[in-house]
Amino acid sequence: MTVVMAIVVGALFAAGTYLLLRRSAVHIIIGLALLGHATNLFVFAMGWLRQGGVPLIGSGPTSQMADPLPQALILTAIVIGFATQAFVLILSYRAHEETGTDDLDQMKAEDPS
């Protein structure tokens, strides 16, 4: 389970980074989303992956309990990521309306530097 998670997190980070390096705004936004997923899964894995363990309640050895805290953290991060994604989508839509392109380099054409 941990190995699978490690591979998934690694693949998501790689794909996200690759997309972030593109010039198209849409690719970059998808890249940000993948990066967010990779981060969240990483934090999830940090709470130890145990199938069927109960969090906090009940009896039994603590080594078999699941850790609920990373899930709470991820939930926060997901909500924040969702809001940012929505905002950047609107922003790039406005940019597309304004400039007629989603290529960040062409948007920059009028930049004085």
Next chain:
Amino acid sequence: MTGHLVYPILAPLGAAVLCLALHRSVRAQRLVSLTALASIIVYAGGWLWPALGAGQVLTLRLGGWPAPFGIVLAVDVFSGIMLTLSGVTGLAVLIFAVAWLDGGREEPFFYPLYLVLFMGIHGAFLTGDLFNLYVFFEVLLVASFGLAALGGSRAQIEGTIRYLVASQVSSALFLVGVGLLYGVAGTLNMADLATKLAGPLAAPYVAVVAPLFLVAFGIKAAIFPLFFWLPASYPAAKTPVTAIFGGLLTKVGIYALIRCYTLLLPAQWQAHRGLLLGIAILTMVVGVLGAVAQSDVKRLLSFHIISQIGYLIMGLGLSSRLALAATLYFMVHIVLVKTSLLLIAGLLERMTGTTDLYAMGGLLRRRPGVAVLFLTAALALAGAPPLSGFVAKFGLVLAGLQGRAFVAVAVALGVSMLTLFSMIKIWTQAFMKQAPATAAIAPLGGTLVASTIGLVAVAVLAAVLAAPVWAVANQAAGQLLDVGPYVSAVLGNQG
């Protein structure tokens, strides 16, 4: 009782909610936001400093949960300094913004975003919990995205996309670091982490986390190779927004960097000394060279933000008590002076209708008062005695010589000369040069000038009262280096 510690977070939040409800009445919005930010200064002066002056670390356990499990707010002198700076500059820029936006279509949206920004900034300064730091960073970032895009021009949208992507990458890296630390230590309480990460078992993980934090906060603070988003987004924003971003927002990244290095990663702090000094040198040089090449006053000052961040990193890299005290004094100096300069740039923009230096001119004769303001702030930035920049840079240079970091000292002094050179460029172009034949100078509102004068006066005051301010900075540096009282205040059983 330390229940009052939530005030700097709740006051801007409450005011922001009120402002949203009052979106039909700009007057009411102004009143609410001015009251909220002015009350932060009153709070800092009346409640926070009397308690901090005794040298204790104030803590508040939210919800009454015992320390490592619940969320804590922990305030030491460093947090107090930052909070006070935030209140002062926040209020000055808000007054400026009221006059600047005056009845514009953006104004009703400005106040809620601005207040939420301060909720995030204050939360970041006050929290003693690493994940909370992440959350407050996100709060201030989300508000700052809105502020950066306010106005909706092409350059603003394009700049905001860059800013947003860079910030989100930085947040992702920070969160990975937080996750790693949780996996190692099983806690997110910063004081608890400080004790648990000290052992040799955690060392290899900490060695991974430190660079992650350096890059994450480095992007937010705009240090050397990670500053590319700043010249794209800051100058394009509305001038009051540029002022508060350039003056305060990048420094929140530095705050987090100093806090994490001193409290969580002291071993890595020593190990990164050379790296930090190298980054500092490159940040100073590249920033100031970028500034010298600019002909637009807002862009020029934006590159200076980067250059000055280099000095702060240099102080962090030197890692002695003197260097930390100098860094904190530099922080006071740069927040006040940088914000002042950006407000003065706003005055120039309002008077001449442009930010292009070559299109300005003749302001010395026609607006000598503004010229005096600019000269004061510009000389303070460059580090001319007896202004605050001199005290700050003197401290840094002294610490650098004691730490035998001669290259960094030489570069810091050379960059000061180039800073002076680029300030002279503004001076000759905007003030000394003959006015262009077509130029008409628009009148300035009294509020715009008054808020700028106020902030410049505070900056001068930081130099006049250099001894007490330095003493406070020195006390804060002592607390940062000796984490024992901080840890026991957070984890101990009092309160």
